[in-house]
Amino acid sequence: MSEISAASPALLGGDPVRTKPFPPRPGIGAAEREAVAGVLDSGVLSQFLGGWTEEFWGGPRVRGLERAWEARFGVRHAISMNSATSALYAAAAAAGVGPGDEVIVSPYTMTASAACALVQGALPVFADIDDATFCLDPDSVRERITERTKAIVAVDIFGLAAGLDELMEIAREHDLVVIEDAAQAPGAAWRGRPAGTLGHIGVFSLNYHKPIQCGEGGVAVTDDDRLAERLALVRNHAEAVVGDMGADHPDLVGFNYRLGELEAAIAAVQLERLDALVEPRIRAAERLTAGLADLEGVHPPFVPEGARHVYYVHAVRLDPERLGVSRARFAAALRAEGVPVAEGYVAPLYRQPLYQRRTAPAFALAPGGGPSYADGTSPVCERLHERELVYHDLVHADMGEDDLDDIVAAFRKVHAWRDELRRPGTP
Numbered sequence: 263m264s265e266i267s268a269a270s271p272a273l274l275g276g277d278p279v280r281t282k283p284f285p286p287r288p289g290i291g292a293a294e295r296e297a298v299a300g301v302l303d304s305g306v307l308s309q310f311l312g313g314w315t316e317e318f319w320g321g322p323r324v325r326g327l328e329r330a331w332e333a334r335f336g337v338r339h340a341i342s343m344n345s346a347t348s349a350l351y352a353a354a355a356a357a358g359v360g361p362g363d364e365v366i367v368s369p370y371t372m373t374a375s376a377a378c379a380l381v382q383g384a385l386p387v388f389a390d391i392d393d394a395t396f397c398l399d400p401d402s403v404r405e406r407i408t409e410r411t412k413a414i415v416a417v418d419i420f421g422l423a424a425g426l427d428e429l430m431e432i433a434r435e436h437d438l439v440v441i442e443d444a445a446q447a448p449g450a451a452w453r454g455r456p457a458g459t460l461g462h463i464g465v466f467s468l469n470y471h472k473p474i475q476c477g478e479g480g481v482a483v484t485d486d487d488r489l490a491e492r493l494a495l496v497r498n499h500a501e502a503v504v505g506d507m508g509a510d511h512p513d514l515v516g517f518n519y520r521l522g523e524l525e526a527a528i529a530a531v532q533l534e535r536l537d538a539l540v541e542p543r544i545r546a547a548e549r550l551t552a553g554l555a556d557l558e559g560v561h562p563p564f565v566p567e568g569a570r571h572v573y574y575v576h577a578v579r580l581d582p583e584r585l586g587v588s589r590a591r592f593a594a595a596l597r598a599e600g601v602p603v604a605e606g607y608v609a610p611l612y613r614q615p616l617y618q619r620r621t622a623p624a625f626a627l628a629p630g631g632g633p634s635y636a637d638g639t640s641p642v643c644e645r646l647h648e649r650e651l652v653y654h655d656l657v658h659a660d661m662g663e664d665d666l667d668d669i670v671a672a673f674r675k676v677h678a679w680r681d682e683l684r685r686p687g688t689p
């Protein structure tokens with residue numbers, strides 16, 4: 263083993279590449295403060311009524327946000343909610359998902375992408391994901407279709423929308439609704455069309471770690487008038503309202519998923535800054551990708567031809583066989599160099615106790631107890647999660663070139679020293 267020196271990996275006692283913290287994410291600016299002050303001055307913090315009046319549609323900021331969202335994304339309807347989770351739950355209800363139905367979804371996503379089926383008494387069926395894009399693999403989706411399939415939830419994971427054309431084709435063949443979970447992907451696009459508008463209903467998140475934020479918030483979009491009406495009903499106590507609307511939607515039970523005026527005002531300002539916040543992310547990620555491109559066994563995010571990836575996180579696939587060192591070791595070495603990478607993403611959702619124990623009410627309604635959630639259900643996802651993926655979110659608009667170059671330098675250093683790192687007996 264070579265002598266330990268300052269140039270050695272920090273994990274083996276050398277000096278780390280990075281000793282100071284990376285810049286925090288961009289905060290809230292003067293325009294957001296002013297917008298909040300305007301709401302406070304108006305005295306109207308919310309203006310929804312759960313009845314069939316003008317106020318069924320919410321207050322002026324909520325409606326203003328929705329009109330601005332429609333214009334920015336080129337959709338007929340934007341319906342704001344108090345989170346993307348609420349918007350997903352409303353989307354499943356609007357799509358008519360119900361007891362006995364199945365909803366095909368990726369297991370490599372935030373829990374609500376799948377839980378939206380359970381809330382409606384339906385069961386998530388987990389398909390596998392594509393090795394390169396980490397989005398649903400359409401071939402795997404085809405294999406999961408049964409006569410009970412009602413909808414597909416396609417997740418634009420990590421800020422990339424991929425495979426939707428084929429999923430829409432499958433949906434046409436089998437008369438399914440596609441819900442695009444674009445929570446992580448505002449500003450992304452596929453062949454010039456905004457992510458979130460590629461399915462029948464799209465859902466965005468405005469929580470604090472998304473590219474644009476208002477604290478807590480979400481928006482559902484659709485070009486379908488009937489789906490829009492149903493989304494608005496579920497948001498706002500549907501059962502109290504449908505009578506007035508001619509009982510056209512008697513299957514709907516409503517919630518209170520309404521967004522407040524303060525959040526709506528902040529979200530409207532953030533929406534104006536969407537490009538200004540997302541374009542630096544793309545430039546940052548491209549700088550990282552260029553700096554890692556020649557490293558054998560290190561695969562920066564894949565961007566299919568025609569896609570605009572907005573990099574909610576920068577997810578790098580490691581190939582431990584080619585590297586000759588495990589992901590755990592590689593990631594530990596990166597962290598020792600001062601780059602806080604996480605390993606894997608969320609565990610495949612079917613490993614949650616909820617699915618393993620089948621205790622949710624929806625399972626009681628399932629013929630034969632429902633689909634399998636055994637290990638091996640989504641092997642690509644399992645491999646990526648257990649052995650290959652590392653990610654970080656250091657691609658935001660306030661990252662400088664020097665900060666990004668430190669990340670590249672850390673990856674390159676760990677890669678160059680990988681033989682030392684795998685030696686038995688090294689700490």
Ligand SMILES: Cc1ncc(COP(=O)(O)O)c(C=O)c1O
Pocket residue numbers: 345346347348371372374375417443445446466467468469479480
């Ligand atoms: C893919 C995905 N879907 C849905 C959500 C839920 O978003 P919210 O926190 O706004 O409910 C998130 C949030 O992290 C997400 O990443």
